[in-house]
Amino acid sequence: MPTKSIREEFVKGLWNENPVFRQLLGLCPTLAVTNAVINGFAMGIATAFVLIFSSLVISSIKKLIPSQVRIASYIIIIATFVTMADRFMAAFFPPISKSLGPYVPLIVVNCIILGRQEAFSSKNSVGRSLIDALGMSSGFVLAMLILSSIREILGMGTFLGHQVMGAWFKPWIIMILPPGAFITLGILLAIALQIERKTKSRK
Amino acid sequence: MNLSVRMVTVLTSIGLLSGSFLATVGLLTQERIALNKQREIEAAIIQVVPGTYSSQRLYEEKDLSVYGGKDKEGTLIGFAIYASCIGFQDKITFMLGTNISFTRINSIKIIEQKETPGLGAKINDREFFLQYWENKDGSSPLRLRKPPVSSPEDLGPSEVNTITGATISSEAVLNTVNSTLERLRLLLKEGKLSSEEQDAN
Numbered sequence: 289m290p291t292k293s294i295r296e297e298f299v300k301g302l303w304n305e306n307p308v309f310r311q312l313l314g315l316c317p318t319l320a321v322t323n324a325v326i327n328g329f330a331m332g333i334a335t336a337f338v339l340i341f342s343s344l345v346i347s348s349i350k351k352l353i354p355s356q357v358r359i360a361s362y363i364i365i366i367a368t369f370v371t372m373a374d375r376f377m378a379a380f381f382p383p384i385s386k387s388l389g390p391y392v393p394l395i396v397v398n399c400i401i402l403g404r405q406e407a408f409s410s411k412n413s414v415g416r417s418l419i420d421a422l423g424m425s426s427g428f429v430l431a432m433l434i435l436s437s438i439r440e441i442l443g444m445g446t447f448l449g450h451q452v453m454g455a456w457f458k459p460w461i462i463m464i465l466p467p468g469a470f471i472t473l474g475i476l477l478a479i480a481l482q483i484e485r486k487t488k489s490r491k
Numbered sequence: 492m493n494l495s496v497r498m499v500t501v502l503t504s505i506g507l508l509s510g511s512f513l514a515t516v517g518l519l520t521q522e523r524i525a526l527n528k529q530r531e532i533e534a535a536i537i538q539v540v541p542g543t544y545s546s547q548r549l550y551e552e553k554d555l556s557v558y559g560g561k562d563k564e565g566t567l568i569g570f571a572i573y574a575s576c577i578g579f580q581d582k583i584t585f586m587l588g589t590n591i592s593f594t595r596i597n598s599i600k601i602i603e604q605k606e607t608p609g610l611g612a613k614i615n616d617r618e619f620f621l622q623y624w625e626n627k628d629g630s631s632p633l634r635l636r637k638p639p640v641s642s643p644e645d646l647g648p649s650e651v652n653t654i655t656g657a658t659i660s661s662e663a664v665l666n667t668v669n670s671t672l673e674r675l676r677l678l679l680k681e682g683k684l685s686s687e688e689q690d691a692n
Contacts, residue, residue: 323608357498361505368509372516379520382527386603443608461609 294419301423307400308431308473309480314400318435319469321391325448328436329429330384334377334392336425338369339401340418347409347417362405363396370395400428438472439463532573532586535600536560539588540569549684550675557675557684560588567591570684572675573602576667579659581605583614587668593676594630599664611660620661623652632669635661 292300307313317335322328345365353361374392377385385392395401404424409417440446443463445453453459462468492500536546536558543560549570550557556573569591575584583604588597601615613619627633628648639652646652653661678684 353501354494354498356494357502360502364502364505364509368513371513375516375520375524379523379527382524382531389605459609464608 294416297416297419298423298426301420301425301427302430303427305424306427306431306480307403307424308428308435309477310484311400311403312477313403314398314428315473316394317391317398318432319466319473321388322432322436322439322469322472323443323464324387324440325433325436326384327387328432330377330381331388331391332425332429332432334373334388335395335398335400335428337373338366338395338398339404339425339428340421341369342366342401342405343409343417343421344414346405347412347414350410358410359402359406362402362410366401366405367396400424434476435469435472438476439468443468531602532558535573535586535602536571536588538600539586539598540571541588541597542568543571546571550678555671559684569597570675572671574667574671575603576663578604578606578614578663579611579657580607583660583663585664587671589629589672593672593679594628596624596627596629596633596668598626599624599668604660606657606660611654611657613654613657614660614664619654620652627651629668629672632673633665635665 301307303310305311308315308318314335317331321331342362342365346362370393373395374385377388377392404421408420412420437447440448441452442460443465445451445457445459460468463472533546537543537560540546540560542562544563545565546558546560548556549559554575558571558573559567560569560571562568570589570593572587572589573584574587575582577583581604583606584602586600586602588599589595590597599621601621604612604615606612606614615621623643623646625643627650631649633649633651634647635653635658636646636650637653637658639655640646643652651661651665675684
């Protein structure tokens with residue numbers, strides 16, 4: 289059944305099937321926590337952790353789960369890893385855990401994770417599912433970093449808390465408010481679509 | 492195996508496995524999480540009741556805790572009040588430091604807030620809000636100075652500044668401080684805040 293090479297399986301998550309820019313999945317955390325680079329990055333890593341481990345577990349026990357209860361089983365497994373990530377962050381990174389607030393527990397309902405289990409891990413081998421999860425996670429972290437960098441630099445004039453814009457720069461507060469998230473994502477999606485069209489017409 | 496039996500077995504075992512797994516994770520992390528919270532509170536107490544050497548919780552109810560700050564000799568030097576109110580966006584949690592009769596405010600520290608960045612979030616900014624709360628007379632209800640003044644010296648002894656564009660956030664904190672101080676003075680009079688009583692427990 290698998291036709292793609294391992295490399296293709298990984299790279300597709302970065303661009304062709306990038307969860308945020310191409311599949312438009314997981315937009316709730318993407319919009320909500322990208323107001324600072326550290327938040328976006330932490331969210332990306334937490335989601336990656338959950339995605340990778342859920343894919344590993346689900347692809348290895350897929351044959352045992354009757355298809356009628358597969359979604360319920362996936363959600364329990366995903367929720368287990370999410371709770372783990374949440375407790376771990378609260379114990380070892382309290383400031384980040386505080387600023388992400390309810391969005392860590394909400395990873396449970398992130399469509400990227402359930403989507404990958406349903407579309408990939410439940411039909412592919414453990415190895416391939418791991419590569420797929422790694423690719424998708426990298427694509428998600430990348431999208432979070434791009435979005436949060438733009439928003440933090442324009443909204444506060446800082447990058448990871450360090451001043452990067454000169455004194456002449458007046459921060460655009462709107463960029464760190466919810467509208468800024470929609471505007472940035474909209475523009476990035478338009479750019480992604482444009483690039484996609486160009487490469488298609490060249491073929 | 493019969494399908495329904497298989498469904499029940501699989502779901503039950505997955506549930507049991509993740510439940511026991513999470514119980515372990517919870518046990519391993521709960522101590523550290525509690526410690527983090529306690530550290531944060533202790534740091535805030537020292538900040539709002541300067542000179543605190545040791546502190547002790549004297550009173551607790553929903554959304555309100557009172558800590559007594561003691562100096563090296565064990566004399567009570569002030570109270571730290573951990574309270575919260577509803578701001579413009581979400582709950583604002585803060586620590587207020589007072590003298591031992593709840594009539595004078597040392598300072599205030601915001602512990603948690605999710606107010607609008609650039610407007611209400613300035614309640615966590617010394618320049619715009621916190622410095623106007625230092626050394627205030629709290630024996631009568633505090634009032635908001637509106638429009639705000641640009642220097643703490645221009646305010647009356649029981650006046651605090653409003654943040655321009657964030658009256659709701661400023662008012663929320665002010666009203667809670669006023670009502671809490673009044674309540675605590677009453678509790679103090681009734682003798683419900685003495686540390687000796689708590690020591691016996």
